[in-house]
Amino acid sequence: MSAAKKNAVVTGAAGFLGSHLSDRLLAEGFRVIGIDNLLTGNVRNIEHLAGNADFHFIHHDVTNYIYLPGEVDLVFHFASPASPIDYLQLPIQTLKVGSLGTHNTLGLAKAKGATYLLASTSECYGDPLEHPQKETYWGNVNPIGPRGVYDEAKRFAEAMTMAYHRFHGLDTKIVRIFNTYGPRMRLEDGRVVPAFIGQALQGQPLTVFGDGSQTRSFTYVSDLIDGIFRLSQSDYHEPVNIGNPREMSVMQFAEHILALTGSDSQVELKPLPTDDPKIRQPDISLARQVLGWEPRVPFEEGIVTTLAYFRDFLSIPAC
Ligand code: NAD
Numbered sequence: 001m002s003a004a005k006k007n008a009v010v011t012g013a014a015g016f017l018g019s020h021l022s023d024r025l026l027a028e029g030f031r032v033i034g035i036d037n038l039l040t041g042n043v044r045n046i047e048h049l050a051g052n053a054d055f056h057f058i059h060h061d062v063t064n065y066i067y068l069p070g071e072v073d074l075v076f077h078f079a080s081p082a083s084p085i086d087y088l089q090l091p092i093q094t095l096k097v098g099s100l101g102t103h104n105t106l107g108l109a110k111a112k113g114a115t116y117l118l119a120s121t122s123e124c125y126g127d128p129l130e131h132p133q134k135e136t137y138w139g140n141v142n143p144i145g146p147r148g149v150y151d152e153a154k155r156f157a158e159a160m161t162m163a164y165h166r167f168h169g170l171d172t173k174i175v176r177i178f179n180t181y182g183p184r185m186r187l188e189d190g191r192v193v194p195a196f197i198g199q200a201l202q203g204q205p206l207t208v209f210g211d212g213s214q215t216r217s218f219t220y221v222s223d224l225i226d227g228i229f230r231l232s233q234s235d236y237h238e239p240v241n242i243g244n245p246r247e248m249s250v251m252q253f254a255e256h257i258l259a260l261t262g263s264d265s266q267v268e269l270k271p272l273p274t275d276d277p278k279i280r281q282p283d284i285s286l287a288r289q290v291l292g293w294e295p296r297v298p299f300e301e302g303i304v305t306t307l308a309y310f311r312d313f314l315s316i317p318a319c
C-alpha cells in the first residue's frame with residue numbers, strides 16, 4: 001500500500017451506487033473502506049474487490065457509533081434503503097439511517113477532519129410543483145405519507161449536513177440524485193428499471209402503475225458517479241442536482257423495454273402508489289456551471305448494457 005494514497009469511507013458500499021462509487025475511487029487511487037450492514041445490499045456487488053489491498057469491508061450498521069482507526073480524507077454517506085418498496089418495508093431503518101446514520105457519519109468526518117458528501121435525492125422535491133426542478137425549489141413533500149419516511153429522512157440529512165458545515169466549518173457536499181440505473185441494481189427492488197426488464201425477460205406482464213403518464217428522467221450509473229466524484233473534488237457546499245434531463249413517461253419507458261427485448265409481454269395497469277411524483281426532471285444548469293458536468297451516456301446505450309447485465313443475471317441468452 002502506498003502511503004500517499006488518500007482514504008475514503010463509503011457507507012452503503014455493498015449497494016448499487018456505493019459499489020460503483022467504490023470502484024471509481026479505487027480507480028482514482030484512493031484506499032476505500034466500505035461500510036454496510038447488507039440491509040438492502042449484497043456482497044456480490046463487491047466480490048470483485050476481494051483481495052484488493054486497497055479495499056476493506058466492514059459489516060456495520062451506521063446508525064450505531066462508527067469507530068475507525070487511522071486517517072480518513074473523505075466520507076461518502078450512501079447507506080439507506082433507496083427503492084420505494086424497500087423504504088416502505090423498512091420505514092424505521094430508513095428514518096434512522098437518514099438521521100442517526102447521517103449524524104454518526106458527520107461526526108466521523110469531523111473527528112477525522114475529512115470532507116463529507118451526502119447522497120441526497122430528487123425525492124426532496126416530493127411531487128414537484130416546479131418543473132424542471134432547480135436546487136432552489138423547496139419541494140412539495142407529504143411528511144406523514146408512506147414516502148415521508150424517505151423524503152423527510154433525506155431532508156433532515158441535508159439540514160444536518162448544512163448545520164455541520166455552517167456551525168463546525170466542515171467541508172460538506174450534497175448531491176441530489178435523480179433516478180439512476182445500471183448493472184448491480186437488485187432485480188427484485190421494485191424500481192421501474194429492474195421491474196420492467198425482469199418482467200419482459202421472463203414473459204410476465206409489465207406492471208405500469210397508474211396510467212403510466214407520470215414521468216421520470218433516467219441517468220446511467222457511470223454518468224452519476226462521475227458527477228459525484230467531481231462534486232467531491234469541488235469547493236461547492238450547497239445541494240447539486242445530478243441527473244439526466246431526458247424525460248419520458250413510465251408508459252414510454254415500458255414501450256422501450258418491450259421493443260428492446262422483443263418480448264410479447266403485455267402491459268398491466270396497477271394502482272398508482274400514494275404520493276408517487278407525477279413529473280420529475282432535473283435542471284442541471286448548476287452542475288454544468290460548478291462541476292463542468294453533464295451526462296454522456298444516451299439512454300439507448302445505457303439501457304442495452306443494463307439489459308445485458310440482467311440477461312446474464314437471469315441466465316437468459318441474448319436472442
Ligand atoms: P441500495 O439499496 O442498492 O444501497 C444502499 C446500501 O445501504 C445497501 O447496501 C444497504 O445494505 C446499505 N444500508 C442501508 N442501511 C444501512 C445501515 N443502517 N448501515 C449500513 N449500511 C446500510 O441503494 P442505492 O440505489 O445504491 O442508493 C444509494 C444511496 O443513493 C442511498 O442513500 C439513496 O437514497 C441514494 N439515491 C439513490 C438513487 C438511485 O436512483 N439509485 C436516487 C436517489 C438517491
Ligand code: UDP
Nearest residue numbers: 084190191192193195207208209214250276
Ligand atoms: N413504476 C411502475 N411500475 C413498477 C415500478 C414503478 O409503473 O413496477 C413507476 C412508479 O410508480 C414511478 C416510476 O415508475 O412512477 C419510477 O418508480 P421507481 O420505483 O423506479 O422510482 P421513484 O422515482 O418512484 O422513486
